[in-house]
Amino acid sequence: MKKIMNRPDRFANETLEGILRAHPRDLKAVGDDLREIVRANAPQQGKVAIATGGGSGHLPVFLGYVGEGLADGVAVGDVFNSPSAQQMYNVTRAIDGGKGVLYLYGNYGGDVMNFDMAAELASMDDIRVESIRVADDVASSPKGEEDKRRGVAGLFFAYKIAGAKAETGAELDEVVVVTNRALANLRSMGVALSPCIIPQVGKPGFTIGDDEMEIGMGIHGEPGIDRTKLQTADQIAETLTRTILEDGPYESGDEVAVLVNGLGATPQEELYIVYRKVDEILKEKGINVYHTYVGEFATSMEMAGMSLSILKLDDELKALLSAPAYSPFFSQPQL
Amino acid sequence: MKKIMNRPDRFANETLEGILRAHPRDLKAVGDDLREIVRANAPQQGKVAIATGGGSGHLPVFLGYVGEGLADGVAVGDVFNSPSAQQMYNVTRAIDGGKGVLYLYGNYGGDVMNFDMAAELASMDDIRVESIRVADDVASSPKGEEDKRRGVAGLFFAYKIAGAKAETGAELDEVVVVTNRALANLRSMGVALSPCIIPQVGKPGFTIGDDEMEIGMGIHGEPGIDRTKLQTADQIAETLTRTILEDGPYESGDEVAVLVNGLGATPQEELYIVYRKVDEILKEKGINVYHTYVGEFATSMEMAGMSLSILKLDDELKALLSAPAYSPFFSQPQL
Amino acid sequence: MTITFETIRYQFEHLSSVMNENKDFLIELDSAIGDGDLGLTMSAGFAAVVESMNKAAETDIGRALMQAGMAMNNAAPSTMGTLIASALLRMAQATKGKKAISDVEYVEMCKAAVAGIQDRGKADVGDKTILDALVPATRALEEAVESGASLQDSLEKAASAAEEGFDRTSTLVSKHGRGHYYGEKSKGHKDPGAAVGMLIFKGLRDSL
């Protein structure tokens, strides 16, 4: 296991210590629990607050999307594990600005149960909480069972849209409505080329042959839908783009935002080679790309591979996507 | 060789095609040579222009630093190879806004010769050119032979400072002076944990044992100064920080900017674990960290490892570092 | 019989050692159709419950169980840890303000626990979860107590039902959590969460 770290059992905490030391102007811990992190200027009065959370090992997900025009706070679990309801609840209290709190997170069993429990705790304090689970991975459950799908890199779009809407001073219900609309317009799918190692486990949970890849594998190594020989960038782009377009509400004439996300070890050069073909296919289909993001937006530590996410835009979604945002991990001027 | 690509000989070009398709609002090619890329709004009249260039395989270096408050144009070579003087010259002509052009690039033989040749071609057009070579890697040559050092992730600070200065409307000589001062205040050093593969070669140029790392290895796999057993994050942080502090002009009371850079495959979590210790050592020494960058700023495709760069600031450098910047690969609001 | 907080504390102390002894057994089951952490999270979670109960000055069963639930969740925010925390919080509600409870109230408390898990996880019997052990076990417990059997004898029946339920999970397809991603491939494997359910009822039987 070739990781630059100290003690495996301190991996998540030392990451957080480094982040808090690196970005004191932007982030702070709630009390002295490193696992509860909020914007340095939280709570913001008169703004709907957005809380997120999940396991470590996915930077910039989740912590990296705490910032201006994004989320307000995050509860951070151990590598690939949910944080506790108590931590989520503490974050909720630290960010609530009187307009309610949106829980926005990936659709994983442990996270769902803990956020639900946190919402019950928060309701005892009369904090209004709404929950939205991002479930964008088309490979993780068939059509008709969308609510069982996992949340992957599309989380980025969820934060971007919800965060921008909250920043306008909108009410909690309004933030919920537009975020749900974005999620209905959002699909993702990925391929993995290599496994990653959970520091405390010390060996990969599965293997992928030297000439193989797995289509649809999850960001914790959840089984995908097809194990194949390593395909070319163009073939991968074809498979992902066509599957997403078939599953989602995309039509000729639509305007979309595209995210080509690296899982960790895959160089940005390769992501752009994939995008080249994605763009070609979208153009062929008459789908107009408004903005493209390429880089590492949701990772699995040192896993090699990538995912594609496509968000169909309407006027409001486009305006929200274009709004500026800033965190130590993601920064965008007004487009 | 597990790369997401099509034909190895088209690796660099297809990357560039993807980049141009992804960012049409920000970047354009000069004529129809993909290897010559400039800001979409180039040339900017009345601003010193900054040209850079070098081999592919290091994204966001070099192309990623073409943008507002950064460089104006780039000539892109094949993987780990210099672009041609002709390409650099074409870029020079496409970005010159009448105030002269600064060539700002990494200190590698092929690049140096080609930029020198390009400068001669440009001088025949009466375009004034000055050249600055970034040579920040302390591991690549001993003290006293600083001009033989390689340019690594410190390139980022060079672009940031020179770009911000040029954006103020300063004259070429002024941009040169402040950039040289920044470089005199800048040192970097790295460790590699795994090799990377040049697509057209198809196999690693060297190997690093499963339990080994190499201190001071270059971003093309140039031999480093020490091959050791894999060390802990804290030990690596100690070695890099202390070597840099001894080599450079850093003293208690100084204010610095720090960059912890991932070489490609190393997760951001690990970079923050390293930063945690770097910050601790700097605090111990009475050195004040003004701003910290952690992420992939100069890579070697899928190489695992990281580098540390430290830039000592004065009032002007601090103001220039704090200025906003935007490219599709790096974005920063006013700090 | 009369059940005090001390009875319950002692039962959890026993459950904690049961989880510790079965660490590898649970890891093995969870490795096949999950992420393999169940042995670790259950040991840590139940240890935290015992620590919380040992510190509790309380003799109010409800308050002590409430604190124990939060301790479980903080120590083990995994799926199973969170489900058991939810169970403890419902047990707390069912015993609020009481310093001692009867057999019948003990059964009510167990039923509340299972309802808590059901409400939290939204799974049904047959979905290959802990419920496939817990639901038949509580039903057996309730029937036995209603028919006049001693709590000891009733827990004996409940433990058997839990074990049968656990064994049956190998015929089921997983519908929740990580096991769900394995779909049909989850068949043939016994459910790790159901193993926890079985261990709990065997432990309760052995510690009364």
Place this chain on the structure above:
Amino acid sequence: MTITFETIRYQFEHLSSVMNENKDFLIELDSAIGDGDLGLTMSAGFAAVVESMNKAAETDIGRALMQAGMAMNNAAPSTMGTLIASALLRMAQATKGKKAISDVEYVEMCKAAVAGIQDRGKADVGDKTILDALVPATRALEEAVESGASLQDSLEKAASAAEEGFDRTSTLVSKHGRGHYYGEKSKGHKDPGAAVGMLIFKGLRDSL
């Protein structure tokens, strides 16, 4: 003798096949203390030179060499490609406007080429570079021509000097380019660039 553009074009055509035949030899040398691309870049670069010269309507040696230099640099912007491009550009300056040159002018042209490489790369003799073959070779060429020998015979002497120079590079420590990073470890390896220098002078000898 009188040297026209056609003579020079033919010489480069020969050099191009020499580089092609020695591809693996150069790759092997460059793999030891460099990045191993020298065989590829020299084949590609000299082929581009020939292509450019074949296309040239020019009989003006200077203009044709100028275009050839840019072609070399575009096809092979590596260290060696750029150095040879620089050499070609200086040869172009030395022959500007001429349709034919004499033996003495040929020597001047060769000296200009070497000076171009020196100015571009800022290396000295003894630094383990192409100069360790080229400098003694041009000196031998010049002395022989000055002493009245034919250009053929003089190139024979130059080629021998180039080969000796190449052989001697195994005793030297690399001071430039990638070889430099190997420091003392570069000793014992012959310099790949010097091999190019030797191949050039042998090729010039064989193609006059």
